Amino acid sequence: MIEIPGYIYWLTRTTFIFWAICLLVVALLPDYRPIAFGLIAGSAVSYVNTKYLARKVRLITDAAANGEKKKRGLGFSQRAAVSVAAVILAVKFPQWFEMYALAGSLVFAPFALIVIGFILSRHEERNSANERGEKNA
Amino acid sequence: MGALAFIAAAIAVGLGALGAGIGNGLIVSKTVEGVARQPEAKSTLQTLMFIGVGLVEALPIIGVVLAFIFYSQA
Numbered sequence: 335m336i337e338i339p340g341y342i343y344w345l346t347r348t349t350f351i352f353w354a355i356c357l358l359v360v361a362l363l364p365d366y367r368p369i370a371f372g373l374i375a376g377s378a379v380s381y382v383n384t385k386y387l388a389r390k391v392r393l394i395t396d397a398a399a400n401g402e403k404k405k406r407g408l409g410f411s412q413r414a415a416v417s418v419a420a421v422i423l424a425v426k427f428p429q430w431f432e433m434y435a436l437a438g439s440l441v442f443a444p445f446a447l448i449v450i451g452f453i454l455s456r457h458e459e460r461n462s463a464n465e466r467g468e469k470n471a
Numbered sequence: 472m473g474a475l476a477f478i479a480a481a482i483a484v485g486l487g488a489l490g491a492g493i494g495n496g497l498i499v500s501k502t503v504e505g506v507a508r509q510p511e512a513k514s515t516l517q518t519l520m521f522i523g524v525g526l527v528e529a530l531p532i533i534g535v536v537l538a539f540i541f542y543s544q545a
Binding site for chain 1: 506516536
């Protein structure tokens with residue numbers, strides 16, 4: 335099974351491609367700039383939250399495997415605070431960031447992870463079938 | 472609009488947090504139980520927990536953000 339660093343690698347690539355598309359919109363369609371900036375800010379926050387979550391998951395499972403106590407942290411509050419900070423940015427500067435685009439793109443990374451997981455598992459299944467020689471039979 | 476917006480914000484945060492709390496608790500407890508039983512399955516369980524927790528946490532984050540939007544427009 336593909337491990338967390340593999341998912342993070344593909345999530346990083348997907349997020350960068352998404353930002354590139356948004357920056358193209360910024361360059362080519364000036365009327366839609368606030369929406370594109372909102373999407374970029376929301377997906378950036380979502381990406382940071384997901385990377386932080388991956389680190390926390392690794393710490394929790396390592397602690398469980400080694401029989402250690404879990405280290406304390408702010409947990410969900412930290413991720414929610416970063417998201418609210420991004421929305422405050424949109425409330426304070428509506429001429430730069432579209433609030434609804436920003437709020438909507440805060441769930442970019444979780445939904446991208448589902449798609450990435452689906453594609454990676456299909457790819458892995460196909461590779462393992464090839465290794466067993468099922469395709470050539 | 473004022474009082475209703477505050478009630479809407481409270482419901483969005485409260486119910487979102489309640490559901491996510493129960494969901495996260497179940498995911499983490501089962502994963503820790505699985506890792507403690509079978510440490511060799513750690514990486515598989517880690518990945519599944521990562522995707523599960525990420526999905527479960529998307530809802531309360533949206534709830535908090537919506538509540539803040541209601542609050543700022545009240």
